[in-house]
Amino acid sequence: MPPRRLKGNDNAIKMSQKKNIAVLGATGSIGRQGLDIISRNPDKFRATVLSAGRKVDELIALAKEHRPRLAVIADETLYPTLRDALAPLGIETAAGAAALAAAAEADDVDMVLTATVGYSGLEPTVHAIRAGKDIALANKETLVVAGDYVRRLLKDSKSRVFPVDSEHSAIYQCLQGESSASVRRLIITASGGPFRTWESSRIEKATASDALKHPNWSMGAKITIDSATMLNKAFEIIEARHLFDIEPAKIRAVVHPQSIIHSMVEFNDGGIKAQLGVPDMRLPIAYALGEASRIAGASEHLRLEQFANLTFEEPDAKKFPCLTLAHLALEKGGNTACIINGANEIAVDAFLHDLISFGDIYRTITHALEHVDFIATPDYDDYVATNTEARRIAAEYVANTHFI
Numbered sequence: 001m002p003p004r005r006l007k008g009n010d011n012a013i014k015m016s017q018k019k020n021i022a023v024l025g026a027t028g029s030i031g032r033q034g035l036d037i038i039s040r041n042p043d044k045f046r047a048t049v050l051s052a053g054r055k056v057d058e059l060i061a062l063a064k065e066h067r068p069r070l071a072v073i074a075d076e077t078l079y080p081t082l083r084d085a086l087a088p089l090g091i092e093t094a095a096g097a098a099a100l101a102a103a104a105e106a107d108d109v110d111m112v113l114t115a116t117v118g119y120s121g122l123e124p125t126v127h128a129i130r131a132g133k134d135i136a137l138a139n140k141e142t143l144v145v146a147g148d149y150v151r152r153l154l155k156d157s158k159s160r161v162f163p164v165d166s167e168h169s170a171i172y173q174c175l176q177g178e179s180s181a182s183v184r185r186l187i188i189t190a191s192g193g194p195f196r197t198w199e200s201s202r203i204e205k206a207t208a209s210d211a212l213k214h215p216n217w218s219m220g221a222k223i224t225i226d227s228a229t230m231l232n233k234a235f236e237i238i239e240a241r242h243l244f245d246i247e248p249a250k251i252r253a254v255v256h257p258q259s260i261i262h263s264m265v266e267f268n269d270g271g272i273k274a275q276l277g278v279p280d281m282r283l284p285i286a287y288a289l290g291e292a293s294r295i296a297g298a299s300e301h302l303r304l305e306q307f308a309n310l311t312f313e314e315p316d317a318k319k320f321p322c323l324t325l326a327h328l329a330l331e332k333g334g335n336t337a338c339i340i341n342g343a344n345e346i347a348v349d350a351f352l353h354d355l356i357s358f359g360d361i362y363r364t365i366t367h368a369l370e371h372v373d374f375i376a377t378p379d380y381d382d383y384v385a386t387n388t389e390a391r392r393i394a395a396e397y398v399a400n401t402h403f404i
C-alpha cells in the first residue's frame with residue numbers, strides 16, 4: 001500500500017461536514033485523548049459509537065458525557081449494567097465481539113478510531129475496512145498480526161488508513177508531498193524505555209513496577225511493558241513495513257531518549273525530514289481524525305530551547321532481544337508475527353501479575369515460535385487459530401516457569 005496521501009483541497013471539502021467517529025477502546029489512554037480532541041472540536045467531529053472491554057462504569061460515564069448513539073461493552077456479562085444505566089438517556093447499548101464488529105460498520109460511522117489494545121482489535125478493524133470506513137489506526141496488532149491480509153483487504157476497499165501511533169504519524173507527515181521512490185530509509189525513534197541504562201543482569205530481574213516507569217510517555221500498562229522490552233519498537237517496524245509498503249531492510253530503529261523527534265524519513269538525496277513535538281498523543285490522534293490536516297491547539301507547543309541536547313544511539317539488541325523479532329517476523333512472514341503477538345500478550349499479563357521475570361517474556365515468545373506450526377499464507381481463520389494456539393502454548397510455558 002503506498003502512503004495514502006490526500007490533496008489539501010480534498011481535506012478542506014471533507015472536513016466542512018461533521019465527521020462521525022466510532023471510538024473503539026474509549027476508556028483507554030488513546031480513546032480518552034481521542035474523545036478530548038472530538039469534544040474540543042464539536043464543529044468537526046461527533047463520537048457516535050463508544051466501546052470498552054470490561055470497564056463498564058468508565059464507559060457509562062463517558063457515554064453520559066459524550067452522548068453517542070451507541071455504547072458497546074465487549075464483556076457480555078456486563079451488558080445489563082450498561083443497558084440499565086444508558087437506556088433512560090436514549091443511548092443504544094450492545095455487548096460482545098459481534099456487536100463491536102457490527103458497530104464498526106454501521107451506516108452512521110465515517111471513521112473508526114481503533115484504540116483497543118491487543119489482538120482483539122483485529123476483528124472490528126477488518127469489519128470496518130470491509131465496510132469502507134476510514135480508519136484512524138491506533139491498534140498496532142491489526143497490521144502486526146495480519147499485515148499481509150489487511151493490505152489485501154485495503155486494495156479492494158475504499159477505506160483509507162491514517163496512522164495514530166506517534167512514530168507512524170511522524171513518518172506519514174514527513175512523506176507528505178514526497179515520492180515513495182525517493183525514500184531511502186524510515187528511521188523510527190525509540191525512547192529506549194526505563195531500562196536503557198541498566199545492566200543486562202539487572203534487566204533480567206526487573207519487576208513490573210520498575211517497567212511501568214516509562215521515562216517520557218504516559219500509556220497503558222501493556223504498551224508500557226512492550227516499550228520496556230522494545231517489542232513495541234519491533235511491532236512498529238512491522239507496522240511501518242505494511243503501512244508504507246517499504247522493504248524491511250529500509251526500516252531502522254534509533255534510540256532517542258528525549259522523545260522529541262517522533263520519527264524521520266531519509267531520502268535518496270541525503271536529506272532527512274523529522275517531525276518534532278512534545279510527547280503528547282493528542283497531536284497524532286488529531287492529525288489522523290483530521291485526515292492528515294492540522295487541527296489548531298491539538299497539543300502543547302514545543303519550546304526547542306528547553307531541549308539543548310537531542311541525542312541518538314544505536315539500539316542494543318543484546319540487552320533487548322525482542323527487538324530482533326521484527327526482522328525475524330518480516331523475513332519468515334506468514335503467521336510468525338501472530339505467534340509472537342499472542343505469546344507476548346500472555347507473557348506480559350503474567351509479568352504484570354509478578355508470575356514471571358522480565359527476561360521470561362522473551363523466552364516465552366521464543367518457546368511459542370518453536371512450538372506453534374508455521375503457516376506461510378494464512379487466511380483470517382488461520383490467524384484466529386494461530387493466536388489461540390500461541391496463547392495456549394505460552395500459558396503452559398508461563399505456568400511451568402517459577403519466578404524467584
Ligand code: MG
Pocket residue numbers: 165166167236
Ligand atoms: Mg509508538
